[in-house]
Amino acid sequence: MDFALSDEQVALAEAERAWLAKNDPLLIRRPTIDDGPARIPQDALGHVAESGVIGLLTSDMGGTHVDLLVLCEEHGRAASSVPLAELAIACRLLEQIAHPVLEDAMSGAFPTLPAVGSLETPALHADLEGAALRLRGTTAPATGLVDAQGILFLASTADGTEVAAVVSVDSVAIRTLETLDHTRSWAVADLDVTLDSGEWSTVPAGTVAFVRDELSTYRGTDAVGAASRLLDLTVEYAGQRTQFDKPIGSFQAVKHHCADMALSVEASRAALWAAAVALDGDDAAVRTRAVSAAAAYAGEGTSTSAQTALQVHGGIGFTWEHDVHLLIRRIKVDELLDGSVRYHRRRLISA
Secondary structure, eight states, rough: OOOOOHHHHHHHHHHEEEHHTTTTTTHHHHHGTTSSSSOOHHHHHHHHHHTTTTTTSSSSTOHHHHHHHHHHHHHHHTTTTOOOHHHHHHHHHHTTOTTTTTHHHHHSSSSSSEEESSSSOOOOEEEEEEEEEEEEOOOOOOSSSSOOOOOEEEEEOSOOOOOEEEEEGGGSEEEEOSSSSSSOOEEEEEEEEEEEETEEEEEETHHHHHHHHHHHHHHHHHHHHHHHHHHHHHHHHHHEEETTTEEGGGHHHHHHHHHHHHHHHHHHHHHHHHHHHHTTSHHHHHHHHHHHHHHHHHHHHHHHHHHHHHHHHHGGGGGGTTSHHHHHHHHHHHHHHSHHHHHHHHHHHHH
């Protein structure tokens, strides 16, 4: 694939990085890190709403998944608690089903996030009871649910009909999960609700699978962003830390570690670009292969890079005050959710 980011996409990423540097999520998170799960700052939510990023995938904005990918990588790099991809995916779906809450979702007044069943242990069920729809079970873990006001559930019924419904968080039980990740909140929704005709919609066949592919792609993208920052921190540290009166970065073994990290980050990024291009295409088979290849490669590669970063940093990498462990924790959670490396490898083989 002959592909490169456009000048506009590069500028988009640079602008988002500049805003995140000025409003450093880790600096904001540090004072409250022992007080509970990370929350979405209102100024950050306002920023992505006012800049139009939440509605990037809607027809009016005309953005692509590649556009969203470069922004999500910057949020991963900054360890942001904003579920940017999920907010944008929800708005695309709200437009697709012509839901009246779309405008409020895009403005940030009614943050809405998508929710699907787990890929490997499905526990979310949809049953048609005449004209009514019953949704019951538990969703896959999702980030940002504790700050959402609406949840857009997507599920398949027993006969294969795919349905979507927006449900207020007041109608479900949000169960916060304890994970390694201290930079984002993670939770599941437990529900048993019955929706009358007009409160739910059917969606085209393949919608649930497409959303799962989106989530898998952006989970890997987030990890690549965090790994990219770890690479920069590791190279900087290797140039400053001395041993035998020489920077440790001058030693061949450390050079090789940094080179391996750089190769992994760049290769993972390229694979995810290919997945984003496939998401913007029309071929479901190509999309399946591209997404699972990228998710599996990036999942393993970023996790290995995180361990290498810790090894090069040595003892300082274990300290609570250093940002290394926060980025590693984020990468490890990304590796496990929205399809593990093992899951995507199995899926790739059978694709």
